Amino acid sequence: MADQGAADPGNNNNNKAEDSEGTIIKVTVKTPKDKEEIAIAEDASVTQFKEEISRRFKAKQDQLVLIFAGKILKDGDSLSQHGIKDGLTVHLVIKTAQKAGEGASAAASSSTSTPAASSSTSSPGTNPSSTAGSTGSAPPSTQTPNLLTGFGDLSSLAGLGMGSSNFMELQQQMQRQLMSNPEMLSQIMENPLVQNMMSNPDLMRQMIMANPQMQTLMERNPEISHMLNNPELMRQTMELARNPAMMQEMMRNQDRALSNLESIPGGYNALRRMYTDIQEPMFSAAREQFGSNPFSALGGGSDSGVQPSRTENREPLPNPWSPPNSSNPPESGGGTTGSTSTTGGTTPSVSNPLGINPGSLGNGMFNSPGMQSLLQQISENPQLMQNMLSAPYMRSMMQSLSQNPELASQVLMNNPLFAGNPQLQEQFRSQLPVFLQQMQNPEALSVMTNPRAMQALMQIQQGLQTLQTEAPGLMPSLMPGGMPGMPGGMPGMPGGMPGGMPGGMPGMPGGMPGGMPGGIPGIPTGGAMPTENPASSPSSAATNPAQQQLMQQMLQMFAGGGGGGVGGGGGGGTATTQTPEMRFQSQLDQLNAMGFINREANLQALIATGGDINAAIERLLGSQPS
Amino acid sequence: MDQTDSFPVKLYVYDLSRGMARQLSAVMLGKHLDGIWHTAVVVHGKEYFFVGEGINSCLPGGTPLGEPDSVVDLGITEVPAEIFMEYLTSLAESTYSSNKYNLFEHNCNTFSNEVAQFLTGKKIPSYITDLPSEVLSTPFGQALRPLLDSININPGGSNITGQR
Secondary structure (H helix, E strand, C coil): CCHHHCCCCCCCCCCHHHHHHCCCEEEEEECCCCCCCCECCCCEHHHHHHHHHHHHEEEHHHHEEECCCCCCCCCCCEEEHHHHCCCEEEEEEEEECCCCCCEEEEEECCCCCCCCCHHHHHHCHHHHHHHHHHHCCCCCCCCCHHHHHHCCCCCHHHCCCCCCCCCHHHHHHHHHHHHHCCHHHHHHHHHHHHHHCCCCCCHHHHHHHHHHHHHHHHHHCCHHHHHHHHHHHHEEEEHHCCHHHHHHHHHHHHHHHHHHHCCCCHHHHHHHHHHHHHHHHHHHHHHCCCCCCCHHHCCCCCCCCCCCCCCCCCCCCCCCCCCCCCCCCCCCCCCCCCCCCCCCCCCCCCCCCCCHHHHHHHCCHHHHHHHHHHHHHHCCCCHHHHHHHHHHHHHHHHHHHHCCHHHHHHHHCCCCCHCCCHHHHHHHHHHHHHHHHHHHCCHHHHHHHHHHHHHHHHHHHHHHHHHHHCCCEEEHCCCCHHHHHHHHHHHHHHHHHHHHHHHHCEEEEEEHCCCCHHHHHHHHHHHHHHHHHHHHHHHHHCCCCHHHHHHHHHHHHHCCCCCCCCCCCCCCCCCCCHHHHHHHHHHHHHHHHCCCCCCCHHHHHHHHHHCCCCHHHHHHHHCCCC | CCCCCEEEEEEEEEEECCCCCHHHHHHHHCCCCCCEEEEEEEEECEEEEEEECEEEEEEECCCCCCCCCCEEECCCCCCCCHHHHHHHHHHHCCCCCHCCCCCCCHHHHHHHHHHHHHCCCCCCCCHHHHHHHHHHHHHHHHHHHHHHCCCCCCCCEEEEECCC
């Protein structure tokens, strides 16, 4: 300012750019939302700069925070001091209002904290509650800061990463954590501090009523305010809130009562009305704000948004043993509008969703031990399949692939597994659209998630295996051909595809849950195989070639499966036209070395077990005494 | 009246492919990549990153990705936590809201870069920001592009700034 006065006494301070003696530089000022170029004198001070900025950005000077190269530009500094030159960028943050300070001390320190960023950060609901919390008239003042510090401490214990400078963020985080983790809620409930607070119905009521949504709700349904105002009821509720077991018991009673209601003529409608009018808005209001409605979080810890906790929580703890078409039990509680039972998708037709022609199930691929163990894994853990298939990226991946066969084929071609075998590529390319179609088919997916279906498939395959060992005479009559190459290659291919893709795609592997790469190679193959058959068999239906194909596939299966890439997308084992002897050469040698000198028996055993030495040994040992 | 503190700023770098990229990238893409990088900025005791859901934060190393594969020191910043949160909130409303996430062009590394520049004036190492263009320059990457565009990365954390 000094040089200003000296240089141009007649000019008042408003005219920054011209009256200094330095050159004008253009500095870009960047906010998170936009940026502007400001012309300013090279040797101007930060204050002058801020004046200019405040005009351009229509903000008050003391709201402006300028940052350059990690340093905050203070009013007393000059631009050149910081090295701000022509063409450089200075960052600007416009403070929106007075903030109350960091962390839990927020509410304690200032009761007038209007976290003005509320419009951007959180629902308006939390705002008044924070003020209510800090300025609540009825509760003793010691409680309110304690409330927050209580939560703050708990939260940091729970490793929630608290310590945010914004109280509302804190609340939101709390709430989100709670919603996703009911156990934590009960932990919190056990905290004596919380219990203290809860046992004070006045405070609770304050908090609940402070939520504006709650308020509108109450206006519309005076019964609610009634309920809130009844201290006896409140106390009971708090008791309940503290004791989740009791809570659930009560819920169950309520459900039963409600279901009785349902049987009364007109009762169902009444229930439904009750739900939609009261419960829904209440719960959605409650969800916005922790603590205003202990019911919602505690009543079963349901995580599906609008799931009324009055009804039985039909969000199934997935029951792998129930038939996938789990119809809701007839004695459901009221308000079925909200509940969505989502067990693994649609009701698969008991007959054959994949159109598997049992006659043509020569899925050699299934025989390989890797595949078997995978299938076993799947049937034991349907959740795994379900999770994987329902992962959004999986869906979108499948979708894009099916929509764009070109893309898919490209992907496949690049897969090293395929690289050496153009035959396979051809075959797979032709089958691709169908394959992808099938993958999309929700019924196909649901079969894959249905453990019993998987088990059945395994059984069929095992049966075929037995057949093959018992009646090897079938073999000579079969001709290896183009087809066998395909089913053999299939396991490798789709296995390789998702297995390979993660390697190459930025970010994709991050999206995949841990054990996936093991699971994925198997699954699409599992899905693919059954789908291949209907694909191929209809095309050559009821003709000799069909039969031949069948035979070929059975041969495939005899040969112990393609051997390629199952369970890991590894090496390109696509040579399925070798005799079993050649293929099991190394295993035979090992068996020999171990002392099993009966070459025929070894071979049989190896064929039966698909090359699995350990299983073969067991077989051999098992058959010896006899 | 020098009351500015300085806070260290670090860049946590994670390899999303867990080493697979180093092994397989040459095979699949025809080009060698050392890793598929995901980054986050650690400052004021928290780790900040941009994912499909928006700007997220957690304790440093607190995502399911675990400990970072490497840590780059970006220097120090004078920006206090308060201002930083304001800044993030503004970003979350504008250019880094959840619907703006794009795996190739506007991803976690874009965010880290911008935040790093805001805090320290420095950019993050170029091998990270060049990754998408490296991938896109291969035929494989081009082929996969429509697929990848639909993927959002969500490696964990549940503290979304400015959302909901």
